[in-house]
Amino acid sequence: MANGYYPVIESLARGLDIRLNQRLWPRRSLSSA
Known part of the structure; x- marks a missing residue:
């Protein structure tokens, strides 16, 4: 796999x-945020 694509896939x-x-x-999103 190309290193250039990794950050894009990770962000997605x-x-x-x-x-x-x-x-x-929703509990998880509130606790993480």
Whole structure:
């Protein structure tokens, strides 16, 4: 895998995690924020 793509994939994964956490685990998003 190219190193240039890794940060992009990581940022997208983090964005998805944040959205999923806000939808499925509101407690988690509040505690992490």
